[in-house]
Amino acid sequence: xxxxxxxxxxxxxxxxxxxxxxxxxxxxxxxxxxxxxxxxxxxxxxxxxxxxxxxxxxxxxxxxxxxxxxxxxxxxxxxxxxxxxxxxxxxxxxxxxxxxxxxxxxxxxxxxxxxxxxxxxxxxxxxxxxxxxxxxxxxxxxxxxxxxxxxxxxxxxxxxxxxxxxxxxxxxxxxxxxxxxxxxxxxxxxxxxxxxxxxxxxxxxxxxxxxxxxxxxxxxxxxxxxxxxxxxxxxxxxxxxxxxxxxxxxxxxxxxxxxxxxxxxxxxxxxxxxxxxxxxxxxxxxxxxxxxxxxxxxxxxxxxxxxxxxxxxxxxxxxxxxxxxxxxxxxxxxxxxxxxxxxxxxxxxxxxxxxxxxxxxxxxxxxxxxxxxxxxxxxxxxxxxxxxxxxxxxxxxxxxxxxxxxxxxxxxxxxxxxxxxxxxxxxxxxxxxxxxxxxxxxxxxxxxxxxxxxxxxxxxxxxxxx
Amino acid sequence: xxxxxxxxxxxxxxxxxxxxxxxxxxxxxxxxxxxxxxxxxxxxxxxxxxxxxxxxxxxxxxxxxxxxxxxxxxxxxxxxxxxxxxxxxxxxxxxxxxxxxxxxxxxxxxxxxxxxxxxxxxxxxxxxxxxxxxxxxxxxxxxxxxxxxxxxxxxxxxxxxxxxxxxxxxxxxxxxxxxxxxxxxxxxxxxxxxxxxxxxxxx
Numbered sequence: 120x121x122x123x124x125x126x127x128x129x130x131x132x133x134x135x136x137x138x139x140x141x142x143x144x145x146x147x148x149x150x151x152x153x154x155x156x157x158x159x160x161x162x163x164x165x166x167x168x169x170x171x172x173x174x175x176x177x178x179x180x181x182x183x184x185x186x187x188x189x190x191x192x193x194x195x196x197x198x199x200x201x202x203x204x205x206x207x208x209x210x211x212x213x214x215x216x217x218x219x220x221x222x223x224x225x226x227x228x229x230x231x232x233x234x235x236x237x238x239x240x241x242x243x244x245x246x247x248x249x250x251x252x253x254x255x256x257x258x259x260x261x262x263x264x265x266x267x268x269x270x271x272x273x274x275x276x277x278x279x280x281x282x283x284x285x286x287x288x289x290x291x292x293x294x295x296x297x298x299x300x301x302x303x304x305x306x307x308x309x310x311x312x313x314x315x316x317x318x319x320x321x322x323x324x325x326x327x328x329x330x331x332x333x334x335x336x337x338x339x340x341x342x343x344x345x346x347x348x349x350x351x352x353x354x355x356x357x358x359x360x361x362x363x364x365x366x367x368x369x370x371x372x373x374x375x376x377x378x379x380x381x382x383x384x385x386x387x388x389x390x391x392x393x394x395x396x397x398x399x400x401x402x403x404x405x406x407x408x409x410x411x412x413x414x415x416x417x418x419x420x421x422x423x424x425x426x427x428x429x430x431x432x433x434x435x436x437x438x439x440x441x442x443x444x445x446x447x448x449x450x451x452x453x454x455x456x457x458x459x460x461x462x463x464x465x466x467x468x469x470x471x472x473x474x475x476x477x478x479x480x481x482x483x484x485x486x487x488x489x490x491x492x493x494x495x496x497x498x499x500x501x502x503x504x505x506x507x508x509x510x511x512x513x514x515x516x517x518x519x520x521x522x523x524x525x526x527x528x529x530x531x532x533x534x535x536x537x538x539x540x541x542x543x544x545x546x547x548x549x550x551x552x553x554x555x556x557x558x559x560x561x562x563x564x565x566x567x568x569x570x571x572x573x574x575x576x577x578x579x580x581x582x583x584x585x
Numbered sequence: 586x587x588x589x590x591x592x593x594x595x596x597x598x599x600x601x602x603x604x605x606x607x608x609x610x611x612x613x614x615x616x617x618x619x620x621x622x623x624x625x626x627x628x629x630x631x632x633x634x635x636x637x638x639x640x641x642x643x644x645x646x647x648x649x650x651x652x653x654x655x656x657x658x659x660x661x662x663x664x665x666x667x668x669x670x671x672x673x674x675x676x677x678x679x680x681x682x683x684x685x686x687x688x689x690x691x692x693x694x695x696x697x698x699x700x701x702x703x704x705x706x707x708x709x710x711x712x713x714x715x716x717x718x719x720x721x722x723x724x725x726x727x728x729x730x731x732x733x734x735x736x737x738x739x740x741x742x743x744x745x746x747x748x749x750x751x752x753x754x755x756x757x758x759x760x761x762x763x764x765x766x767x768x769x770x771x772x773x774x775x776x777x778x779x780x781x782x783x784x785x786x787x788x
């Protein structure tokens with residue numbers, strides 16, 4: 120009998136072309152996503168070396184990071200953004216790479232459009248010049264973010280050179296309580312192990328909670344893996360994953376699909392396989408979460424107080440700097456804090472389930488006058504579904520408007536910037552200083568907590584509105 | 586892109602004893618709109634370094650003439666724990682390199698940032714938390730105190746006292762940095778092996 124292997128080992132080992140002596144593994148990459156921000160310099164580098172794209176059909180381009188979310192039919196007003204978008208299109212055309220640019224019906228956030236079109240499949244290695252590439256791990260792929268030098272490597276050689284990370288399993292057992300969403304699970308784990316608690320590791324999510332979680336939910340959790348420092352996170356592919364992918368536009372069809380199913384079903388951690396770290400949490404301990412500081416590890420239950428400096432893993436000086444930036448103090452209660460902006464969207468929470476959750480709270484209520492709300496679907500496909508399901512009507516009646524797809528206020532590269540000093544409850548992934556605009560103050564939360572803030576104008580417990 | 590070869594570096598250092606310095610602080614997203622790799626050093630730590638009206642913030646270390654300022658010639662940045670977390674933007678490493686640093690020292694680096702540094706010719710040196718404290722204390726006592734980073738020997742030394750610690754790096758990456766090579770050169774040399782491997786993939 121062969122040595123028991125983890126899911127991660129099975130996928131990683133199947134992609135190693137060479138193990139460099141006293142060095143990294145040469146890892147073959149099945150799928151490569153590119154966008155307008157981190158690819159132009161890679162193409163320049165390629166040209167500088169006189170190299171070309173080795174396998175153009177393994178790379179997919181979409182524009183998302185700095186696209187506007189209003190009036191996408193008009194020319195992009197910011198000349199620098201327009202220049203990057205043009206560069207992406209030019210490079211894609213030159214090397215005959217699939218390009219879903221602004222205005223294309225398949226356009227959207229790279230980590231939303233990959234899975235929803237069946238480009239992402241179990242057992243793949245997937246990279247992109249974006250740290251939230253970890254999202255695709257929800258399907259049992261090894262997916263992680265890379266730098267621009269590595270984008271150039273993948274274009275030129277379809278490989279990167281990486282030391283094999285250590286392995287961590289995070290199990291959450293039991294049943295999630297009322298109003299607790301996958302985002303809360305992710306924020307809770309990060310608050311327990313800190314924003315660097317999984318650095319150096321690749322995570323497998325296991326246990327009851329993930330087995331019964333939808334694909335949208337698994338994507339949210341895997342997406343946030345990088346916020347605990349992990350390179351990526353993955354969930355073993357099961358019927359939920361295969362049902363989600365089967366029939367998607369670019370997924371294999373018919374016999375091609377059937378032939379892959381036995382392989383995909385073998386992609387699970389063997390009994391007896393070992394992890395470098397094995398953590399277990401109880402679902403019953405998780406309540407709706409909100410962050411109060413400037414890294415994703417500084418979060419707590421929405422009904423709780425901001426912890427004292429002694430109780431957090433960050434050093435006291437860094438913690439106090441963080442609270443000062445937020446305009447908060449130790450021991451303050453989060454409930455009732457005023458909210459100026461609400462952002463629903465991003466590769467973390469820009470999918471249909473997120474809009475369903477948001478709508479479930481705002482239905483029959485009205486947006487608070489003091490709140491500016493930006494609701495940004497992750498893709499045109501999500502946008503169409505919002506309309507088909509009647510969610511747009513619910514949102515409109517409650518005083519909300521829908522914007523057009525893109526990364527938007529998550530990183531504020533386009534016009535969607537939270538003004539300095541203002542508080543935003545955001546369903547995105549990072550609450551770093553200035554992340555959503557210079558001086559902006561971000562409180563990360565689930566779509567339910569965001570919706571509760573949007574209708575009350577303050578941080579609120581969504582369970583009281585359900 | 587070619588970078589300076591790295592062997593032995595002696596320099597005073599710029600101290601930044603802040604934890605969780607993320608890449609959004611190193612270079613905010615709004616400065617990622619270039620399509621060429623140049624000028625990123627001007628926006629290194631932009632929002633910590635400048636006010637909204639572009640005037641320098643006097644209390645930020647890069648504006649402090651004791652450590653940096655316009656005549657900045659220090660090659661070593663010493664950061665707090667979990668340096669370079671967050672976004673994968675290689676622009677963060679480009680900005681650090683373009684500003685003039687060749688080495689970042691910390692007790693703990695975020696993974697992607699560390700890899701990006703190695704790929705652009707910056708040496709990330711991981712020291713023990715105790716040695717990091719010693720370095721900060723030494724700079725505190727004498728802002729001009731020098732560090733020696735010896736890549737072939739894999740040591741970091743406080744020259745004033747001779748206190749030294751060794752650091753880890755794999756032999757392959759070390760060879761690359763010492764010679765100014767990069768991964769793409771290596772990978773291009775195995776093209777036929779890669780093409781053969783690709784035919785075995787189910788998708």
